[in-house]
Amino acid sequence: METRNLTCIRCPLGCQIEVKMEGKEVVSVTGNTCRRGDIYARKEVTNPTRIVTSSVRVSGSRTGAVMVSCKTAADIPKARVMDVVKDIKDLVIPCPVAIGDVLKQDVAGTGVDLVATRNVE
Amino acid sequence: METYNVVIIGGGPAGLAAAVSAYDAGEHSILVLERDTQLGGILNQCIHNGFGLHTFQEELTGPEYAQRFIDRLIERKIEYRLNTMVLDITREKVVTACSRADGVTRIQAKAIVLAMGCRERSRGSLNIPGFRPAGVFSAGTAQRLVNMEGYLPGRRVVILGSGDIGLIMARRMTLEGAKVLVCAEIMPYSGGLKRNIVQCLDDFGIPLKLSHTVVDIEGKDRVTGVTIARVDSHMKPIPGTEEHYDCDTLLLSVGLLPENELSRGMGVELSPVHKGPVVNESLMTNIPGVFAAGNVLHVHDLVDYVSEEAETAGRQAAAYAAGSLTDETGREIPIETGGGPRYTVPETLDPARIGDQLTIRFRVGSVMKDRRVNVYLDGDRVLSRPRRVMAPGEMEEVLLTRKMLDGHPDLKSIAIKVEEG
Numbered sequence: 205m206e207t208r209n210l211t212c213i214r215c216p217l218g219c220q221i222e223v224k225m226e227g228k229e230v231v232s233v234t235g236n237t238c239r240r241g242d243i244y245a246r247k248e249v250t251n252p253t254r255i256v257t258s259s260v261r262v263s264g265s266r267t268g269a270v271m272v273s274c275k276t277a278a279d280i281p282k283a284r285v286m287d288v289v290k291d292i293k294d295l296v297i298p299c300p301v302a303i304g305d306v307l308k309q310d311v312a313g314t315g316v317d318l319v320a321t322r323n324v325e
Numbered sequence: 326m327e328t329y330n331v332v333i334i335g336g337g338p339a340g341l342a343a344a345v346s347a348y349d350a351g352e353h354s355i356l357v358l359e360r361d362t363q364l365g366g367i368l369n370q371c372i373h374n375g376f377g378l379h380t381f382q383e384e385l386t387g388p389e390y391a392q393r394f395i396d397r398l399i400e401r402k403i404e405y406r407l408n409t410m411v412l413d414i415t416r417e418k419v420v421t422a423c424s425r426a427d428g429v430t431r432i433q434a435k436a437i438v439l440a441m442g443c444r445e446r447s448r449g450s451l452n453i454p455g456f457r458p459a460g461v462f463s464a465g466t467a468q469r470l471v472n473m474e475g476y477l478p479g480r481r482v483v484i485l486g487s488g489d490i491g492l493i494m495a496r497r498m499t500l501e502g503a504k505v506l507v508c509a510e511i512m513p514y515s516g517g518l519k520r521n522i523v524q525c526l527d528d529f530g531i532p533l534k535l536s537h538t539v540v541d542i543e544g545k546d547r548v549t550g551v552t553i554a555r556v557d558s559h560m561k562p563i564p565g566t567e568e569h570y571d572c573d574t575l576l577l578s579v580g581l582l583p584e585n586e587l588s589r590g591m592g593v594e595l596s597p598v599h600k601g602p603v604v605n606e607s608l609m610t611n612i613p614g615v616f617a618a619g620n621v622l623h624v625h626d627l628v629d630y631v632s633e634e635a636e637t638a639g640r641q642a643a644a645y646a647a648g649s650l651t652d653e654t655g656r657e658i659p660i661e662t663g664g665g666p667r668y669t670v671p672e673t674l675d676p677a678r679i680g681d682q683l684t685i686r687f688r689v690g691s692v693m694k695d696r697r698v699n700v701y702l703d704g705d706r707v708l709s710r711p712r713r714v715m716a717p718g719e720m721e722e723v724l725l726t727r728k729m730l731d732g733h734p735d736l737k738s739i740a741i742k743v744e745e746g
């Protein structure tokens with residue numbers, strides 16, 4: 205049996221959670237104070253995901269902006285975070301850009317789009 | 326001289342929320358002054374997500390959160406001026422500002438909301454021996470360089486201080502291809518939010534060394550290495566515990582200080598503890614008609630609370646300008662803390678001026694486990710909330726309700742205590 209120790213991040217309490225696993229099966233979750241911790245821990249050990257935030261270059265900004273900030277429109281598998289970062293490294297987006305504009309579809313083949321998080325004129 | 330009823334100094338989240346709530350309270354003569362080229366304040370460079378969980382029940386990035394409030398300002402056609410630096414405010418509420426477009430202007434206000442935010446503690450306030458080579462940045466400067474200018478300031482990085490900006494930058498620079506070697510924190514606990522430690526350090530296997538500090542910086546033109554050592558309980562480095570790291574960059578994330586030069590200049594009384602103005606329940610300073618909110622008042626970790634606090638300040642400023650919030654109430658009951666909370670905001674209150682409820686925010690001075698936050702009115706315990714863990718890095722709050730206050734019509738003392746049990 206394998207034991208994984210996690211810190212729950214669903215609230216400031218930051219409970220130390222211990223998850224016992226048998227292969228890919230969760231056997232027990234202990235140390236959490238509430239149900240949210242249980243849900244977090246099960247997801248974190250079986251299918252951890254993250255939203256990636258970054259910024260990419262823009263061209264032709266009227267205000268002289270160099271970058272536009274962006275994020276993946278949904279969370280992606282944690283193991284794919286670096287692939288996303290690599291995939292968007294050389295992007296250059298022509299201005300204007302508005303919040304929510306898709307900057308790259310299906311980024312790094314994750315099935316999730318990269319969207320702008322800021323208006324740049 | 327121009328005149329406005331409510332003048333707001335700073336166009337960050339605090340200034341924006343104050344302007345919108347003053348407007349919604351019926352005040353339409355409002356002016357926001359911002360020295361930067363855009364509204365939104367520090368949020369413009371905070372491109373990570375995690376903003377607005379409380380207010381919007383979704384995880385927004387900093388710029389997205391700011392835009393929601395900028396939109397509200399624009400919908401209401403509230404006046405604002407960019408590239409306008411406020412230089413001076415008098416006790417009589419004359420604001421002197423300067424901009425390239427208009428030169429120096431003077432504005433008479435009826436009420437003022439201070440919303441200037443905070444700045445990073447600089448390395449000058451640190452006592453690190455050694456040369457002063459290039460490659461030492463504040464975490465906020467690094468954040469601006471990477472996120473807004475697309476420039477990675479270094480490849481091998483040591484971070485001193487575990488404030489949130491430093492943690493966020495550990496992740497950001499790692500994703501951009503840098504190697505973050507270690508994060509050293511002089512205190513025995515982290516100053517940052519738990520979620521940031523997990524998602525920014527643990528996720529990338531970056532060690533967090535508590536009770537450690539930098540004892541030497543090497544390099545003539547550019548940093549070439551940093552030595553850290555463990556400290557004892559008096560924060561003195563312990564000989565023999567030194568560890569050397571080859572690196573080209575040292576990031577400092579050693580805390581934030583409310584930006585109160587203007588407040589000090591006009592005679593606003595400042596707290597020696599939270600370094601912001603001392604305020605009453607209406608978030609009014611010792612100068613009648615001058616209010617404060619956001620990071621200029623006390624350093625916040627969550628922008629949601631900044632917006633909430635600023636809404637109160639804006640509403641009260643509108644009330645003051647309209648003449649419905651009088652200065653002389655006679656009763657200013659100090660909130661006592663009995664050691665637990667390091668400070669409270671507000672510091673004093675007048676029960677007559679509290680509507681349905683009052684939020685009192687505070688921070689504790691050290692990590693405490695299994696405590697209760699107890700609120701006493703004239704010695705009667707009116708609220709008792711168990712807290713499993715309390716840490717200086719996380720702001721606490723208690724809610725005082727009208728009902729509690731109505732039970733004590735001749736209130737003389739209020740105490741908020743952190744007690745065992």
Ligand SMILES: Cc1cc2nc3c(=O)[nH]c(=O)nc-3n(C[C@H](O)[C@H](O)[C@H](O)COP(=O)(O)OP(=O)(O)OC[C@H]3O[C@@H](n4cnc5c(N)ncnc54)[C@H](O)[C@@H]3O)c2cc1C
Pocket residue numbers: 334335336337338339340358359360361365366367368371374375376377409410411412440441442443468489490493584587618619620621624625626627628629631
């Ligand atoms: C790096 C970092 C990460 C953070 N991460 C999170 C997070 O994940 N989630 C979260 O909820 N919160 C987070 N916060 C906290 C939150 O963003 C801040 O508490 C909030 O932005 C403070 O708002 P403010 O309006 O008080 O200050 P600011 O945003 O600093 O705004 C102050 C404004 O006043 C202007 N100003 C100052 N002096 C003058 C003058 N003399 N004349 C004219 N204008 C002036 C400044 O230019 C600035 O625009 C983070 C903060 C930082 C710094």
Ligand code: SF4
Pocket residue numbers: 212213214215216217218219235236237238239240241242
């Ligand atoms: S388990 Fe529940 S109480 Fe503990 S940190 Fe997670 S959300 Fe908070």
